[in-house]
Amino acid sequence: MTMLDPVLLFFLLGLTAGLLRSELRLPAAVYDLISMLLLLAIGLKGGVELAKQPFSALAWQTLAVMGMGSLLALLAFGVLRFVGRLPRADAASIAAHYGSVSVATYAVGVDYFTNRQIDFEAQMPLLLAVLEIPAILVGILLARGLSRDMRLGVVAREVFLGKGIVLLVGGLLIGWIAGPEELAPITPLFFDLFKGILALFLLEMGLITAAQFGSLRRYGLFLVLFGICMPLISSTVGIAVGLGLGMSLGGTAMLGILAASASYIAVPAAMRISVPEANPTLSLAAALGVTFPFNVLVGIPIYHAMATHAFELTGGLGP
């Protein structure tokens, strides 16, 4: 049933075309346009929802979620360094990817829950934006310690002013300020086309994922195992945090998905500049070649089931 979702079928089409070494590829300009539209749409939708309700708990949730991102990065580092025996820089860089989040995975999650008419908290896009940041800082600290020149200014600019956060937060603010009525005339572009654009995006993600398989073969089994087990662990943490924050079932599962996802845009760019000695191929191969397909194809329903189960056990904890 899930596998009938055309969005996933587009991903499989891209993956197949890529593995068969087809000529198919999206021009970089089109990839840029599509990812901009997705980021803005996610932000706008979140902003409209936020405007509808009081958000007293927001600051608290933001903090909790930042803590979660840091924790996940530390956890991943431990595994990579001490089980995988990777060099310090590589372990730190990959850890930063897994402590952060993937917007594409989030978008597939939104689609999954929309199809099933399951609601989730309006602040999710904000938490998505917030989660991009702490893992990057933790990753840099792990690689460098506190001692040396960290070029933190450059990194901060890279992160806060990177395309991802600007569009996500910009969309949130615009949606929040303008409200649903003022926004109505731009919904045909940003909301009605959303799923079609997501389909195109996943077609390209399939092509990109296929291109990672070569590096995977070179770096072996450990990365593959890590790329599958880490999101299973992270999602558990995410679901626990969601429960702890008293979120709805949808919100808790979404937090599980966010925790399970690994960044492949903001973090690679930031790591390239602040931890250049880390091999970028390793983290991309794990995040894009293993974890992304795992999450969108089989992970999301699993995290949904885990959250449902946790809810049945606890009845929702909450503060």
Place this chain on the structure above:
Amino acid sequence: MTMLDPVLLFFLLGLTAGLLRSELRLPAAVYDLISMLLLLAIGLKGGVELAKQPFSALAWQTLAVMGMGSLLALLAFGVLRFVGRLPRADAASIAAHYGSVSVATYAVGVDYFTNRQIDFEAQMPLLLAVLEIPAILVGILLARGLSRDMRLGVVAREVFLGKGIVLLVGGLLIGWIAGPEELAPITPLFFDLFKGILALFLLEMGLITAAQFGSLRRYGLFLVLFGICMPLISSTVGIAVGLGLGMSLGGTAMLGILAASASYIAVPAAMRISVPEANPTLSLAAALGVTFPFNVLVGIPIYHAMATHAFELTGGLGP
């Protein structure tokens, strides 16, 4: 009446702008995006329709249509080589273009029949994809004979894994697997925008067509005559095949349109690699500079009338 169709007006606008040497041109990335959307949309729509009905006759029709493509290429080769006295390689290459099909012409045909609420068989997009292939092989055989190194592997990859077939067949499969309900949320992008995107595409086609007129002047009258007469002959063959296969009026006329159309994307690329000594300017000038505008501006209504007439005469033959 036909000439009021905005899609054709966009074509004329592009043609005029091109002939006046305007600055107007679409960036290559935009052309890519637009043609991707068209191919996917045609495939998806066909796939959804296919899923609705049993398709026992499909294998048989596929074979018949492949035969037709080969026959048309042979026919064109005869005319080009023995009437036009073109060098063997050039005759073979142009013949391959005319045995194959043009997606843009097909899309204008879809638009034409949709405007007139005339139905046609759901498998048309499949036949469109299938028709791209045999003429290429015939063209190569005609140029090379069976003796020499044909690089068939490279050519097969070029054809089967070329953008056109991957997107068309990929769309078909996705539409077929997902079905109309699962597809509903992506229709705003792929179906509602279809005609607008086709309009943009034809604007660009007009610009490209205009750019071919220079080469036409150089290669003279024979190419122009060929570019007009060949589709008239081919469409007759196509309509006969449609009748023979027992297709509906719409389907028969569509097969006439497909037969009449000449490829300008998949075949040029394949011929460039497998028959490099053929002059690519010749085939593009004929296919794009003469046959494409002829088909979309005056051919389609003619083929429709021919099919109607044939139906009146025979009452539909069919197996």
Place this chain on the structure above:
Amino acid sequence: MTMLDPVLLFFLLGLTAGLLRSELRLPAAVYDLISMLLLLAIGLKGGVELAKQPFSALAWQTLAVMGMGSLLALLAFGVLRFVGRLPRADAASIAAHYGSVSVATYAVGVDYFTNRQIDFEAQMPLLLAVLEIPAILVGILLARGLSRDMRLGVVAREVFLGKGIVLLVGGLLIGWIAGPEELAPITPLFFDLFKGILALFLLEMGLITAAQFGSLRRYGLFLVLFGICMPLISSTVGIAVGLGLGMSLGGTAMLGILAASASYIAVPAAMRISVPEANPTLSLAAALGVTFPFNVLVGIPIYHAMATHAFELTGGLGP
């Protein structure tokens, strides 16, 4: 209230991101696509409206508006040369920009009046196209006098066959010939998405505007003052012309907006070729860095108020 319009919020987002030197930028191909869609949409909508009504007064209005464009260029030249003491070529070039029009400003105006359900004359897009031309000729004459080789042929080609006019006039003709019914199937792309696309466009305009601020700082206060005062003067002229032509309130205010706006696409290109000794940075800094943001953020409501006031005073003059 106005400031809640998401289109303006997108502009502010772009401006902020640009000033903070964010990584955000639209690929040139996307900018091209978006501006093409806007120009075509404006033309199509105008053409459909034109077709609905007799247009006896059209030739007369066209002439009056061309006179207005020339007058505004002369006026601007006077101020720049004798108050600002700019070199002749620079004054002439900037004057040409201000005698001409900005499609982006016009589009924001359309949005403003659509939001308020205020009608304006159907021929507005035609006047928009017409207004691009006379100021360019005046600018060249002012820079060169009548004596020297003016390369008028090259300039005319540049202007009449430039992207802007071809798409605008092409859209008008297509809309006019096809009529609303034939156009219906392409409205999802050109009309329903209009405001969303305008939002994206203004995001990019914000980024471009921010990039002009550096030059502004260099060229000082006079340009800033000119960039704010000139549209206030021009809009008065535009509103007077609108009244004189007996236009509706919406049309009169729109003519005020057109008069107030300064070109930043057609004119820069034409001036670069015909008055190369003029510094293009100056005119772009004024038109994009000052006048455009002034017009869209505060000017349009002012011109609307001015037109309303004028209407109250005169009750509409007209011939």
Place this chain on the structure above:
Amino acid sequence: MNSTTRKLLTVITESALERTLVEDIERLGAHGYTITDARGKGHRGLRSAAWDESGNIRIEVVCDDVTARAIADHLQARYYEHYGMILFVSEVAVLRPEKFG
């Protein structure tokens, strides 16, 4: 590799000049040219390619010494003063010298 040397003339200038320059270059005797889109910075400030007209183009012409000189002189006389433009020439070995005049 049976080669001779020719000149490779590279011009970097404003996109707006593409059409005119190409006509000039052909008229002055070049047998071909290659253009790529570029962005950059020079004495006339940043040219960011944020939109079409605000970018640069990079034109390469392989030709004989005389043609290179003629084009360079013409561009210098006609455009150098008022347009963002740089121009440099290097020696290259070519395979089919007859292709480049």
Place this chain on the structure above:
Amino acid sequence: MNSTTRKLLTVITESALERTLVEDIERLGAHGYTITDARGKGHRGLRSAAWDESGNIRIEVVCDDVTARAIADHLQARYYEHYGMILFVSEVAVLRPEKFG
């Protein structure tokens, strides 16, 4: 700057050849290559890049003399006759000569 000279081989040809040429170049011993998209005009007429296949690519390979010669010979023998293609070689000083074989 501890430098040695190597050859810079530049090939301008039809986009359709990208995949094949890249395989050839690697097989003939180059340690890397760089590709940019281009448009242009030559003996085979205008290549406008209006759509993907109608454009050119510009391939650069930095390598030693022998490899440059091998690639140039191969391209000349295999493609020169039937494809739009030009090819030129210049001397460049490189920093880490070992990177380029």
Place this chain on the structure above:
Amino acid sequence: MNSTTRKLLTVITESALERTLVEDIERLGAHGYTITDARGKGHRGLRSAAWDESGNIRIEVVCDDVTARAIADHLQARYYEHYGMILFVSEVAVLRPEKFG
């Protein structure tokens, strides 16, 4: 054609470095630079430009010998070890030598 020779320094490297490198290059005394987008392959594998950050840029700087040396040394010291980067220098004849310092 009243010309003098200058150095043409070409750097091919990861797109992610654009902003930083441009700052470095200006600081080290270059009067200008030109950038084109590229893709390619080298010791650090394929850089396909499938999306923005995964592509290369090709930076050209025309400058005097000392500046070229300074930039090359700086890039080698600062980036060569950890980034995909190659760098080569050739001699070019320029028209207005004062433009290039």
